[in-house]
Each structure stands twice: as structure tokens, then as C-alpha cells.
Amino acid sequence: MHDVLRARLMRKIESLPEDQIYQVLDYIEFLESRYASDLEPEASGLQRFAEKLEDRLRRRTVSPANIREAFQLIAAADRVLSSVSSAGKQIINELNASRDSNDSNSGDNKGGEAEG
Secondary structure (H helix, E strand, C coil): CCHHHHHHHHHHHHCCCHHHHHHHHHHHHHHHHHHCCCCCCCCCHHHHHHHHHHHHHHHCCCCHHHHHHHHHHHHHHHHHHHHHHHHHHHHHHHHHHHHHHHHHHHHHHHHHHHHC
16 A cells, blocks of 8 residues: 555544444455455554454443543553563574674684694
């Protein structure tokens, strides 16, 4: 999807009342089930949980304002967990690089000792 179309869609969606936004979402999911390929972008575990929870709340006719507040909290938690995950991966990569560096240095020292 090109940027002009994306911006146009967002502008149209943002102009709708919240109840109609859910109708748009339902229609998009209907079209997706009929025509979309199986290559749907993968959502994080927390994102999938939030979407299922949102669907259940909508079926129970919880007000859109309450749903929005709950999912703002979930979105914040998802951002925090993503940051923590990224930081953890970075630490592991740095530790592996440090270990590899130490391994190569100790290999150089062993080679020097064998010659002497």
C-alpha cells in the first residue's frame, strides 16, 4: 500500500465515531478472510491477546471508551515488553561477542606459548 492511500484511509477512519470504526474493522476482517493471502503480518503475543480480549469485550457490549482505556494500557505494556526484549537481545549479543573475543585472544596466547 502506498503512503497516499494509507494517509487517506487513516484520515477517513479517524473522522468516524468509535462505533463505526469497529464496523470498519469487522468489514476489513471479512475481506481479509475472503481475499487475503496467508501472509498476514505476525502480531506479538501481547497484541494477539489484546485483540482477542477486545473482540470478547465488544461481544459483551462494553463501551468503546472503556475498551480504549484498557487497550491504551495494554499497548503501553507491549511497548515496554518490546523494549525489554530488545535490551535483552542486545545484552546477549554483546556477551556473545565478548566471549568470542576472549576465546580468540586465549587461542592466540596458547599459540604463543607453544612456540616458546
